[in-house]
Amino acid sequence: MxxxxxxxxxxxxxxxxxYTDFNQPENAQRMQAALSKVRSEFGKEYDxxxxxxxxKSAAKFESVNPSRPSEVVGIHQKGSEQDARDxxxxxxxxxxxxxxxxxxxxxxxxxxxxxxxRERKYEFDAWLVYEAGKTWAEAEAxxxxxxxxxxxxxxxxxxxxxxxxLVQLSGERD
Numbered sequence: 001m002x003x004x005x006x007x008x009x010x011x012x013x014x015x016x017x018x019y020t021d022f023n024q025p026e027n028a029q030r031m032q033a034a035l036s037k038v039r040s041e042f043g044k045e046y047d048x049x050x051x052x053x054x055x056k057s058a059a060k061f062e063s064v065n066p067s068r069p070s071e072v073v074g075i076h077q078k079g080s081e082q083d084a085r086d087x088x089x090x091x092x093x094x095x096x097x098x099x100x101x102x103x104x105x106x107x108x109x110x111x112x113x114x115x116x117x118r119e120r121k122y123e124f125d126a127w128l129v130y131e132a133g134k135t136w137a138e139a140e141a142x143x144x145x146x147x148x149x150x151x152x153x154x155x156x157x158x159x160x161x162x163x164x165x166l167v168q169l170s171g172e173r174d
Contacts, residue, residue, distance in 0.1 A: 034122035051090035066133035103161035110154035
């Protein structure tokens with residue numbers, strides 16, 4: 001069941017994302033399929049993305065599989081100093097718009113991100129295996145932790161946006 005399907009006021013309590021048991025044949029098969037899918041994308045070139053604008057640069061760098069350095073996982077643009085300035089300026093300019101978005105909407109975005117991670121968990125695991133040299137279990141733990149962060153902080157944001165009223169106890173003055 002998706003956490004996004006329920007209104008944020010009715011989100012289930014936080015629980016850690018369960019780890020996939022790769023000893024189960026169906027899970028191992030799904031991971032093998034994800035590894036094959038990701039391997040088929042090796043060598044792809046990725047653009048910089050700054051405020052919705054795709055950019056290429058003359059300077060590139062290769063991300064290689066640390067377990068097999070002859071394998072180029074992806075080719076990335078080397079951002080320039082100006083690219084960095086443009087990214088910071090765009091984020092700064094957008095901040096007032098973001099700040100005006102209701103907390104419920106922001107929390108829903110975090111919950112949607114967690115849902116996407118969960119739906120594509122094996123694929124993200126596979127990227128970590130190839131690009132960071134992680135074992136299946138290590139990659140699974142990292143992706144599960146990313147899901148946990150998104151889920152936890154969405155709930156915390158809603159809680160902080162709607163704090164419980166303070167109770168004044170008899171004999172106390174706060």
